[in-house]
Structure formats: C-alpha cells, structure tokens
Amino acid sequence: MWCGWELPLSPEKPPLPCVLLAREQPTGSTASSGTNQISQQARKGKKSKFQKSSGYKFIFWLFDVPSIQELHPAYTTATMATATEPQFPPPKVLTYPASAPPILITQGAEGRLYKTTYQTADRPCALKYRPPKPYRHPILDARLTKARISSEAKVLEKCLREGVPVPAVYGMDPAAGWMAIEWIEGVPVRVGINKWLGERPDEDEEQKPVTAEDDAPLVDLMRRIGSAVGALHKTGVVHGDLTTSNMMLRPWKDTQQNGHAVEGDKAKILEGDVIIIDFGLATQSMSDEDRAVDLYVLERAFASTHPRAERLFEELLGAYGKTFKKGPTVLHKLEDVRMRGRKKSMLG
C-alpha cells in the first residue's frame, strides 16, 4: 500500500526526503508471540511463507520533497557551505607537538584516519580515531567505541600472528578512541587496477581481442588478492567489507622481487604485496556461509568498481579455492549466495 504525505515545513527544520517502513500488527496476536514467530521463521529461512502466516502487513511511506533551496530561498549555497563545513578537532593525542602536522586522509561513517608519525619522525603511522558521537548517550558511546576499537585490534593481532598480510598495531587507547597502526606504502588496489585498465587501448573498438598475455599482470594480481583473502578466511576472520579500496598494493623493494619477473614499466603498476586493511567491520567466524558472503560482497564491489575486469574475477576465486582446505566448499556456497543475496537470516 502506498501513501502520500505532506510534511509541515519550517525554515528551522528543513525536511529531508525519506522512506519509512512500518509494520502493522494483526489483531488478535500479541507483540511477543509475533516476534517469536519472526525469529523462528527467519532461522528456517522461509522468507515467503513468513509474511503470510504471521499475518503482518508491510506498509511503505515514501516522502519525496523538493530540495531545500526550492523551499526556502534563505538556504543559499553559501550558508549551507558554512553550515556543513567540517569542523574536525583532532584527537587529544594528536594535539601534542610532532615533527609534522597530522594529515586527515579520509573520513568514514564512524571514524577518521590520519597520517602521522609514531615515536620517531621516520616512522609513519596511520591513526584511526573514532570521535565521540554527540547523538549517543555518553556511557553507551564510550562503551561502543571501546569495544569496536578493541575488537578491530584483536582481529589484526590474530591475523598478524597467522601470517595474513595486515598492518601491525603500534599503540592504542580504546577509552580515548584511537589506534595507531602501521602505515602501508603504496596505493589502494582499486587505484592500481583502474590505472592499469585506463592505460589500455579502448576496448570499445573491438579491433583486436585481448590476449591472455596482455592480461598476465592483472591475472597475477587477482591471484594474489585471492590468496590474501583465502589466508584471511583460513584464520577464522571474516572481513565484512571487502572491496578493492580496502586492499593496499605495497610495492616490492627493488632488492626482493618475490620471484616475480619484472615486465617493464606498465606492469609495475600492478606489482606489490596485497595488504588487507580496515577491519572495522570484521568478525571472527569459521562458517562457510559468512566466508561466502564476504566473497560475494567483494564480487559485487569488484563488478561495480572495475566492470572491465569483471571477467577476471574467476581467477581470484580459483586462487582462493586453492589457499585452504575448505576453499572449494566456500566457493560452492557462493553459488547459493549469488542466487539469494547477502542476507540469509533476514535479520538486521
């Protein structure tokens, strides 16, 4: 059932376009029994039956409102810019003097990443900072921040002990919400692949088909990614947000080529060790389902960031399957996940 709605408009509170999802309870069933029903059904994964038998109706509201400027001329672009200007106070730990000022690298939904130094000026480090959230109760906020920083650090330690390529943790203060980790040189894999694809002759022309040799460096990189993800899963860690942006390509040192032949300047773009970063959403799990979902997320992300290299994803999966014993089982599970999507449990 679709309903239209009009919001009361005032200059103080600009309306935002939003979609609401609500659930109407059927008469004669109490809330608690209803929830039970959902969770039981959900565990069995009977998605289609559950809506019928529980008697729940889903109602969507869609609000589509014009932009703020259209509604109120007072909201000019200039005032909006000043209002949304990021005022990021650095964490307390970065307010003390250092050889170089910290650089804000990126900002995520939960935290910020700074490039700074640890101990000495010649040791760069990445400082991950989760600022306090004003919209949360302070006690809850402190607890969540602490738990999230700690769990990320624990996952990193586990990976490092098992030999998975991840950055090392130098120091942390979970209560203050920061963690200093090893700075990984190089570019994200996403940048490397796009640069590589960009430098190739345009594929639209279809003049000469891409030969296997042309792709060799990229295929090699895909295999290295597959092995890195396989090594990660082998230790019982599921990343939760695998994308080519969350992998770094650390160039090999000139002295050690790790047995890979140098193939000219162009191939150099894709050279390097694949280091997996950003374990903010990582969980510890040994289940094939979770691993398959992790791969599925990577597959979808890969297809949208590098559509031109999508056909090479098979190479990644092939290398993944060879990395550990349960690899083939996970790949089999991936087929199921592809058919139904990411969420099996229908919770959250």
Add this chain to the structure above:
Amino acid sequence: MATLERIPLEHIPRTHRVYGALFKNVTNAPFLQTQLVSRNAEFEYAFIDASSVLSRFHLLAGVYTALNTLLDGTLRTPNVHSEVVSSLNINNNIADGYRRWGITPVKTKDLIVIKILTSPEPLSEEDEEKERQQVWAHLTEVIEGTPVPLTDEELATTTDWPKVRKYYKLNGVPVLDSLKDEAEKKKKMETLAVMGMALRGL
C-alpha cells in the same frame, strides 16, 4: 664515551622530557633494587632489564604508552617510571611486569635506565642540558657498570631471545615458524611484541 641521551618522541608535550641510558655489566643490581622497593625518592628511575628488551622501538613503545597514561591521568602504578616497566608487559599483572622487565637482584647484568622529567613550562636548551647533566652525574655515581650508547646494536647483544619469546608468547606462532631469514624473524618478533603491549589486557 656514552652518556645520557635526551630521547625525542613524537606527540609528547615539550614540558615532558625523556632521558635514557644503557649500562652493561652492572654489579650493584641488588642495591639499586632495594632503593626502588624502599621508594627512595632520589631513585625515581625506570630500571629495565636489558635482556628482556628487543630494540629501541620496543623500549620506546613502552615509554610512549606510559607517557600517554600520564598525560591522561590514568596511571595504574605509583609513578610514570613504574608505568614504563609495567607497559612492557602483555598482561595487566603489575608485579609480574616488575619481575620480568624490571631490575632483579641476581640476574640483571645489563640495565636500561629511563628518566622522565616534567615541568610546568618548557625548559630552555641550557636548562635542559643542565638537567641532563645532573641526572647523568647521579646515575654514574650510583650505578656500577659500563655505560654504552642506547642503540639497537647494543641492545641486540643483550637480548635473551628465548626469554623474550616466552614473555611475549611467541612460541608456536605460525608466522614465525614459517620465516627462514633470522633478521626478518627478529623484526616480526619485535612487531608482535609491540602489538602484544598495545593490546595489553584485551
């Protein structure tokens, strides 16, 4: 001639100064330990057994953690110097930390000394030099041993690797067993030790 080093650290206010020195073949460890136990105010130093320390990076990670807790006002031991020693531990047992990384009457031969001094205002360079020489004069007077520079090379000669492996739970770690190169292995152990310290009590 080795002397007391003023150790610069990143992200530390100018009002806090860190000094460090390394003494080899120390003969009066029992005396020094007694002074610490009796809380002699003149002996407010971090005395660290050099055999449990891997490198400067490892040592300074402990110093930085201790300074950070001092700045936060969350010291869990009597002062910042004992905090340095317990920061080198990978669990929250303070007595355990003193025993393993601190000075011990019988076993300690090589000794690292860390002194952290604070003042309400940053000192001028001359005052800093004066302060450094005062501390050094006191140290050379009370410690019977040979001062050597606090460098990675010197620290490498004093490290007791089996002990460090035990203290930092590095036995049977898959990544260390897979590494063949000895230098690479030591580097990895250093990383894992620092990581263990960072994750203390988690």
